Amino acid sequence: MEIRVRYAPSPTGNQHIGGIRTALYNYLYARSKGGKFILRLEDTDQTRCEERYTKNLYDSFDWLGFRWDEGPDTGGPHGPYVQSERFDLYKKHAAELVERGHAYYCFCSSERLEEVRREREASKSSETGYDRFCREIPLEEAASRVASGEAHTIRLKIPLGKSTTYTDHVIGKVEWKNEDINSDPVLLKSDGFPTYHLAVIIDDHIMGITHILRAQEWLPSTPIHVILYDSFGWQHPEFCHLPMVMGLDGKKLSKRHGSTSLNEFIEQGYLPQALINYIAMVGASFEEGKEIYSLDELITHFSIDKLSKSPAIFDYKKLEWFNGQYIRMMSDDALAAATLPFAIAQGLFGKPGEKPTGAQEELFKKSMPLVKERVVFLTEIPGKVEYLFKDFVLPPKEEFIPKKADLNQTLDSLKKGKDIVKQLIEAKTDEEAENFIKTYCEKEGLKLGDLMMPLRVAITGSKVSPPLFPSLRLLGEEQTLKRIDSAIMLLEN
Secondary structure (H helix, E strand, C coil): CCCEEEECCCCCCCCEHHHHHHHHHHHHHHHHCCCEEEECECCCCCCCCCHHHHHHHHHHHHHHCCCCCEECCCECCCCCCEHHHCHHHHHHHHHHHHHCCCEEEECCCHHHHHHHHHHHHHHCCCCCCCCCCCCCCCHHHHHHHHHCCCCCEEEECCCCCCEEEEEECCCEEEEEEHHHCCCCCEEECCCCCECHHHHHHHHHHHCCCCEEEEEHHHHHHHHHHHHHHHHHCCCCCEEEEECCEECCCCCECCCCCCCCEHHHHHHHCCCHHHHHHHHHCCCECCCCCCCCCCHHHHHHHCCHHHECCCCEECCHHHHHHHHHHHHHHCCHHHHHHHHHHHHHHCCCCCCCCCCCCHHHHHHHHHCHHHHCCCCCCHHHHHHHHHHHCCCCCCCCHHHHCCCCCCHHHHHHHHHHHHHCHHHHHHCCCHHHHHHHHHHHHHHHCCCHHHHHHHHHHHHHCCCCCCCHHHHHHHHHHHHHHHHHHHHHHHHHC
16 A cells, blocks of 8 residues: 655745644655655635745745645645635535535524524523534435525534544544534535535545644544545545644744744754754654654654653753754755845845855855854854954954953054964964964963964954954955954044
8 A cells, every 4th residue: 555645834924833744744654655645725715825835834834845746836646735715516415415414504604603602691501512404304305495596604513422432543532422522513615615524524535645744733623534435435544643743832833932933043053954853753753762853764764662651841942952053064066055034134245135256255255164063043043154254343452451451562463463464374274273363472471362362353343253364364364454454443533
């Protein structure tokens, strides 16, 4: 049997971290079993669906770097893969359920339903849901009313006095009393649009979906789906309800915990590899003691048996650690390419949005080793190398003066530093430059820090900056001397 799984989002909002994890788990399971991963757009809620959210879906997975085998944009043998293009199919199957006695026409208006709700509320009744008012209307009478044009819906007949049982790969055996299930839910609305329950069952069956991996929030819907499968006489897929994603406070992950939409993570400077690696482990455990996995390694290690039953905690600090690790593993060219859009947006090469010249782009690439070990987000990098591209306003005099030194001593240090710039730049390695400046300080009777600190501030504008010696090499002798002269002038005046 070929394994077939699906990710079926509604284009009613941007992609968020919970949906991405669901898609990833489906993708990993399909690939680990040599099966197929299908994308289906569930756009039956036409009032909330927007084209920009569909575009966001495609853009999100282009960024993440994994895709589906069948879908709206790729085609496949079971298309169309957009629910709004399959309405005739849903109407046909809904009518079939009515004919077989598993569904019925309901003529209750929204006003009547609201009246029932108010009466129950007034009498403090424990009853909820539809009161099955139209359930026993003879089919012939109901069909005649439909033929005359009377507004109606189609409702599922939930079998009364029974229980619905199924087995979930994560949760185990699940049993629901039918009296606790939403009473006779609508399958086809009065405007001819299917509800989620009807459309998802028909599509999953016709598309040959063998396993459903989805969030545990869908658990209350599952008995309805099992009843629908039974009503059609179809074998239901195997179910696997994924553990919920929680914040550190144990509550469902939401904006109060931090970013939740994929766009926000992208804008903050996360790498797709880091995000994929981390969210794959939110709710699953793989090889003990190992945390860094490529996408191919995740495919190799993935198994439904490794999914946790307990809610999973989304730890933003841990995700930051992953992002930092992946930044450090990147080549300089790859890191520069990933960071360049942020540098352009932040105006590193001129005004915001201005692209670099060839020389600027080359300098940007060469600056990556200076910051690679020091950042967590891509967005940090442009600010940390800005001193290489732009003149800056020198900080106050006090910033130049080391502890236990004074203004005159600092001025003397800068002037001595100016004398050895050429040797520091021409040193073949940082170690060679460091040995030279140590020897020089011993000869001149200077403390190493008393020379290094004012030089660092003069060259970078800050006491805390990327390594000094590589910075000198990238700036070059002329620019370096110019900056030291500016610092000396500041201190002298």
